[in-house]
Amino acid sequence: MNWKDIRVLYVREVVSAMRERTIVTNSILIPLLLYPLLIWLMYTGFSFVSGQNEELTSRVMLKNLPAFHDALRSTIQSEGSIVIVAAADPAADIRTGSLDALIEFVPVNDGASTLENNFRARITYDESRDRSDQARGRLIESVSKYRQDFIERQALRFGVSGAELQGFLLESENVSSGRQMGQFVLGLLIPILLIVMLSVGGFYPAIDSTAGERENSTWETIMSTATSRSNVMMAKYLYVATMSFVAGLLNLVAMIFSMSSLLGPLTRPGMPNFTFRIPMESVPVIVAGAAFLSLFIAAGMMILASFARTYKEGQSMIAPFHIALMLPVLFLQGPGIQFTPGLAMIPVLNVVVMIREAIQGVYRWPLIGITLAVELLCILGALRVATMVLRHEDFVMGTYSGSFGRFARERLLGRKP
């Protein structure tokens, strides 16, 4: 290994990559823009859904409203989202959907009647229709408001102040949707997207620096220079790993940035609350996991692409690996999956679970140690295979129909001369 040569080769790879649109798009732009885009989509999606409901007014009929409470009519109408209509057969109209709700006032005859002008109201609606259900909600809100005012006024008449009446208040806040959403995004989306981005980030550089060079006929140029093949391949390997790592890192940075600065202002009352934080202490663990994974992914991709003679062959060789990286991650993302020593032995998946725990603020150092050690072994194993491949001259010209599998069968396992 001559690190001066590797640096010269590495710089050449990076300069070329930064001038190639596919690579810049996939390794830099997509990782950067993915989260802002996802958030924008979620935001517009929610606005659209809630907007659709908001625009619909509730058509409501009032029946037997006592004259004393005529002010309730204006309270209801002041809402703006409710229009008061009249119908001959309200029950039928609610069923057919031309009326949303009926509110019927009945005088009270039991103990509650001691309060003068008290009433009971019954709402008829159709729960199977969203619009009708919504009408009921709006009616309850208006009537409760009116009722509260009415009670306070009556209380004052009996010498009880409004404040005294409020002596016992029960407040509740629903946080479940925000927390569930946060857990979902944190535990599932972040590790998966991180792996997707690490893989996407390495994908095109791996092809471009192997099959791409053969296709452009620059492979023979570089192979005839006065540096060793292992220097050339080490520079390429480090370049692919860098691109993969950078994609993962940018994705992470973009995610942290979008979560704190985009989601906050976008969140409006009535929308699920997504805001949450990645604990800063988890960042080193995530970055270490991403670095090890990118070294592993780069090695795997370079080995597979090493015989491909064209971009297309390169793509079809790497694509299965690319997909294989995601599958176990998707299947094993359930909340029931625990980070155990056994799981820490499974490459790729262990990193996902490690990152998931770190985001939740759990650091089990022995398991983190096992995880990183297993990844390191995988990287070393892949590099070992790569050196074996490098020793064969088939690698120089690119043969075996560009297939690593055929090379392994015929050459490494010696099934053909």
Add this chain to the structure above:
Amino acid sequence: MSYPVLVRGLTKTFYDESRGEIRAVDGIDFECGEGEIFGLLGANGAGKTTTLRMLSTILTPTSGSAAILNHDVVRDPEGVRKHLGFYSAGTALYPRLTARETIEFFARINQYPSSRVPERVRYLVDRFGISKYADVRVEKLSTGMKQKVSLARTVAHDPPIIIFDEPTVGLDVLNALEAQQTIKELRDEGKTIIFSTHIMSEAERLCDRIAIIHGGRILDCDTLAGLREKTGKHYLEDIFVQYAGRPAE
């Protein structure tokens, strides 16, 4: 005396799925003297490229040996490549580097002393007349311009021995003549040059000695005058046919 290029019993066998075993190069011997243009003349598939790839250590010989300035191609491939410039139809330029970046990259990676690289780049940009488009990306250049950049990158590290494998394939007449002119100039500067072609007139015009290669074997090797004398033919075309025989119909 020791020759800058010495080839003995060089052989290369390929295994091909459909064709079985192919003896692309079949025990060839030759040597080149300092400051001469040595020509490999042969039809397509004669084994020229395979021979030159072995000399430039891209391929490993099946048997036999070859040495460049006493560096053996198998034992010391990097030593060989350091003293060698290799130019062929298969050695393209990086499309996304500029002409200047290209020359600089190849000077550095071929171990030209770092401190003198900038000076070398300036010299070559001037020498090959590429200053006007030195900072344009190679992918935007015309064939003729690319060829000049390609020649400049081949000699970026000032190698004493330069291999040209069918350098004029795909060039128009003017560009081909210019390439030939450059090769002559390099010879006059004292470089040892191995030049392969299937074009008779090119070999006639350029080569100090010509090896006729056919079916992976060198059938004869001499100056043009020597070959004329041996065969009693004047034109190289006739001489070639006399050696190689008529192609099977």
